[in-house]
Amino acid sequence: MIRRDYLIIGSGIGGASACEGIRNYDKRGSVTLVGAEVFPPYKRWILSKSFLREKEPNLKKLQEPDERWFQAHKIETRFGTVVTQFNIERRLAVLANGESIEFNKACLAMGSRPVRPPVAGVNLGNVIYLRTIRDALALKEMASLERGIMVVGGGLLGCEAAASLRLMKLKVGLMHRDPFLLNRYLDPNGFEGKTVLRNIQTKSGNRFPVGLAVVACGAEPNLDLVRNTPLAGPHGSPVTDYLETEEKGIYAVGDLAFYPDRVMGGVRRQTHWENARSQGLIAGANMTGKKRIRYEQVPCFWTEMFDLRMDFVGDFSVLPTRVGLDGAYAKKKFVARYYQGDTLRAILLCQQTQREVDSAKTQLRQALAK
Numbered sequence: 001m002i003r004r005d006y007l008i009i010g011s012g013i014g015g016a017s018a019c020e021g022i023r024n025y026d027k028r029g030s031v032t033l034v035g036a037e038v039f040p041p042y043k044r045w046i047l048s049k050s051f052l053r054e055k056e057p058n059l060k061k062l063q064e065p066d067e068r069w070f071q072a073h074k075i076e077t078r079f080g081t082v083v084t085q086f087n088i089e090r091r092l093a094v095l096a097n098g099e100s101i102e103f104n105k106a107c108l109a110m111g112s113r114p115v116r117p118p119v120a121g122v123n124l125g126n127v128i129y130l131r132t133i134r135d136a137l138a139l140k141e142m143a144s145l146e147r148g149i150m151v152v153g154g155g156l157l158g159c160e161a162a163a164s165l166r167l168m169k170l171k172v173g174l175m176h177r178d179p180f181l182l183n184r185y186l187d188p189n190g191f192e193g194k195t196v197l198r199n200i201q202t203k204s205g206n207r208f209p210v211g212l213a214v215v216a217c218g219a220e221p222n223l224d225l226v227r228n229t230p231l232a233g234p235h236g237s238p239v240t241d242y243l244e245t246e247e248k249g250i251y252a253v254g255d256l257a258f259y260p261d262r263v264m265g266g267v268r269r270q271t272h273w274e275n276a277r278s279q280g281l282i283a284g285a286n287m288t289g290k291k292r293i294r295y296e297q298v299p300c301f302w303t304e305m306f307d308l309r310m311d312f313v314g315d316f317s318v319l320p321t322r323v324g325l326d327g328a329y330a331k332k333k334f335v336a337r338y339y340q341g342d343t344l345r346a347i348l349l350c351q352q353t354q355r356e357v358d359s360a361k362t363q364l365r366q367a368l369a370k
């Protein structure tokens with residue numbers, strides 16, 4: 001039996017940051033990081049951006065942190081390994097190769113997986129879900145052979161992928177059920193084909209011949225490992241202000257965590273990079289018992305499409321009752337402030353510096369503290 005002080009499940013940025021958070025306060029405790037992907041932790045956000053466009057992307061440069069960091073900090077890593085069972089009472093995890101790890105404390109960082117829409121043909125070979133390096137490499141290869149590519153879903157990921165494919169001079173369509181892009185829903189009725197996709201049929205009966213589809217219909221939390229336990233809720237893994245689940249010593253972070261938002265109010269699950277990074281660091285620190293830090297970050301994410309960079313700060317889940325604009329949409333350089341009544345709830349920054357983004361976070365904190 002293998003025994004560890006800390007077990008981290010999931011080697012995305014959440015899990016990698018939890019290791020860092022632990023090592024910031026506990027240099028000696030034994031730590032194992034187990035991740036299903038063969039590749040060490042990497043910048044997942046780049047997959048829909050420059051990674052698609054680069055002819056020969058440098059996979060080493062993608063790593064975050066560099067895999068040597070784990071060796072230097074005496075963290076055992078097991079990449080390409082799935083945790084198949086998680087026994088809360090016995091504090092025991094079973095790996096796909098049959099080994100068991102008994103742990104004192106654990107962090108769940110299994111992230112999320114692409115939603116497969118409930119329509120026919122979602123598993124056809126040339127229907128791609130962009131989540132991992134393998135998906136991105138497959139998309140690059142298939143895109144170079146296909147003439148017609150359809151991106152299904154006009155949210156952040158769909159728009160980014162469509163922009164990148166277009167910058168690669170490919171013929172790209174984008175299918176979205178709403179009249180404007182960057183909200184979350186779509187309505188293809190089905191993907192048609194026996195083994196490969198030939199057409200996409202919409203609810204209204206229209207048929208689009210395509211050789212390749214990229215489906216970007218949102219991400220759902222990877223909760224299979226803890227299904228039917230209190231660690232799996234309908235919206236993610238419920239955690240406290242300190243990112244601890246109701247099981248003492250077991251934490252959840254990143255795309256998985258359903259946490260109380262002490263800045264904006266309410267309870268939420270974010271599927272964004274900065275959130276997973278900071279939650280990992282904080283959960284790791286709290287796991288050592290030497291710190292007790294609340295997660296109190298302003299929600300924040302960014303996107304890049306064509307020549308635009310946009311940063312979103314605050315809560316965009318409700319439509320604003322009023323928008324205040326500094327700058328001009330036409331000049332593609334502006335700051336838009338979203339209000340609910342008199343209360344500032346969110347700030348959208350287009351082509352602004354990191355300083356402006358930080359200042360937007362401060363403005364929101366101040367507005368909400370009133």
Ligand SMILES: Cc1cc2nc3c(=O)[nH]c(=O)nc-3n(C[C@H](O)[C@H](O)[C@H](O)COP(=O)(O)OP(=O)(O)OC[C@H]3O[C@@H](n4cnc5c(N)ncnc54)[C@H](O)[C@@H]3O)c2cc1C
Nearest residue numbers: 010012013014036045083110111112254255271272273276
């Ligand atoms: C293409 C793309 C572009 C994005 N762009 C942006 C962006 O521009 N800005 C932004 O803010 N966010 C972006 N995101 C979102 C951001 O990447 C995620 O929010 C972030 O990666 C979440 O980190 P995580 O560690 O919680 O989960 P993940 O990154 O999903 O990592 C979880 C890991 O756990 C592994 N795992 C799952 N189950 C098990 C198991 N049982 N055993 C072992 N391992 C397991 C998974 O294989 C995975 O490697 C993007 C995401 C994608 C896919």
